[in-house]
Amino acid sequence: KREEVHCEGCGAPLQADDPERSGYVPQAALEREHIICKRCFRIRHYNDVAPVEHDADAYMNRLQSIGKQDALVVQVVDLFDFAGSWINGIGRHTGGNPILILANKVDLFPRSTKRQKLKEWVYRTAKEQGVKPVDVILISAEKGHHIQEAAQAIEEKRRGRDVYVVGTANAGKSTFINALLREFGAEGEASVTTSPYPGTTLDAVYIPLGENKHIVDMPGIVRRDRMSEYVAPKELKAITPQTEIKPKGYQLNAGQTLFFGGLVRFDFREGERQPFVCYFANSLYIHRTKLEKADELWEKQRGQLLVPPADPKEIPPMKRHRFPLTGKEKEDLVIPGLGWVSCGTDRAQVDVWVPEGIQVQVRPSII
Ligand code: GDP
Structure with missing residues (x-):
């Protein structure tokens, strides 16, 4: 034997x-x-069974089916791309059910980041989106950080109800569910298995919780307005941060330009000399030049020195967005899916050029 x-x-x-x-x-x-x-x-192999939905209307119908039940909604968002990973209308569609937010990928933030400040920002931003979360937990699904805290919060807030886990594609929902299963597994819970139910109305994955309750892993919704949707899959790695972001600070004079690969052009047009701190994947190439030379360099070097994209023709034409910075408070100019530039407390005029379809956002600095 x-x-x-x-x-x-x-x-x-x-x-x-x-x-x-x-x-x-x-x-x-x-x-x-x-x-x-x-x-x-x-x-x-959880990623293989985790479902995805491409059709926004179909997705909203699914969310509304949650609204018809008494349940706890757990929304996984990507802290690095909060706006791009938010499910629009989540509060309305889930019919007043309590929403717990798991703010994922906190490991990407510089170690010096104040967790409390970040958390408050998540609350505030959620509120602007019409959601008053019952709790916000900062986690790193990948590193397994604060998973237990998340599991406890879920257990506490669900009060015997089913749990629906929702999120946009890439927020890290599968990674979180994996981590959660591992967490349960570590406690010797033998009955935790996942089972895909393709073709059922929800097309979701059910994980038993006991007492006939389930964690229901809802399909992720694919959003089309993030930078990551515009970049060739093989180039995605270069723009997606994998490890803790090392912010890059630039003291700029008016009339200077920064290129972020060949994806974003940042012109500091007017204002006193001041710092701009860039939070992007460490591997993204940033090039500083004079504004007067920027057009020419862009023409010549995009796809060469300024990559990604290796093939600029695959990306929509660039569109200019003009921002006055009041200097009243520190502000971040956010390029969804790519990163942000944290501006100082001096008045300034900047132009940000991004591919058409990308929405540049301004928010009070979060770090
Ligand atoms: P889903 O589409 O929401 O299920 O997302 P996945 O779980 O497949 O994760 C999307 C991407 O984000 C993958 O490349 C993961 O490796 C990455 N990811 C997930 N969680 C974390 C995290 O906590 N930190 C970091 N840095 N990356 C993460």
């Missing part, structure tokens, strides 16, 4: 007798090396 073999994922002794018990694998899989149990397999 073979000695006892353990799952490489969770360490449970492997067995092929009872699919309901921990460590289950089909008999055939037992013969292999490096075995993980079926549950761990599902967790590891």
Whole structure:
């Protein structure tokens, strides 16, 4: 008889007798090396089962079906791209059900960031969108930070109800659900499995919570107005921050320009010499030049020195947005999906050029 073999994922002794018990694998899989149990397999491949919705109307219908029930809504948002990862109309569509916000990817923020300030900003921004969250938890789904806190908040706020997890594509919903499953798994909860139910009305994934309740992982909605939608998939890596952002500060004189790859052009037109601090993926190339040379450099170097995009023809034409900065408070100029420039407390006139369809936003500085 073979000695006892353990799952490489969770360490449970492997067995092929009872699919309901921990460590289950089909008999055939037992013969292999490096075995993980079926549950761990599902967790590891969760991204394959996580559904996505492209049709905004269909998505709103799904949200409204949540509104017809008594449930807790958990909205996962991407802190790095808050506006671009917000589900428009979420409050209205989910019919007054309580909304708990998980603000994800906090690991991307400089370590010196004040969590409390960030949290307050999330509350404030949610409120502007018509949502008064029952709680806001800053998490890093990928690093597994504050998952337990999130799990506790969910347990506390759901008060025996079903939980619907919603989010736009890329907010990190799957990563969070994975982390959550791992968290439960670590507590020896054997019954946590996920099962895709394609073709059901919700097209969602149900994770049992006991007492006949579920965590329902709703499909992510794809938004079209983020920079990430405009960049070729292979170039996405260069603009998506993977690790803690190292802000890059530039002391600029009026008449200077910054290029962010070939995606954004930032002209400081008028004002005293002052600092502009850039929060973008560390790998995004930033080029400083004189405003008077900017047109020529752009023409010559876009797709060469100024990348991405390698092929500028694939991107909509650039559109100029003019911003007066009052200097009353520090403000961020945000390019959804790409990053932001934090401006100082001096008056200034700046032009930001972005591909048509991208909305540049102004907000009080969050860092
Ligand atoms: P979903 O579409 O909402 O399910 O998003 P995914 O879970 O697939 O995550 C989208 C992308 O964000 C992936 O590249 C993840 O690696 C990344 N991601 C998810 N959570 C985090 C996080 O906490 N921090 C960072 N830096 N990246 C994350």
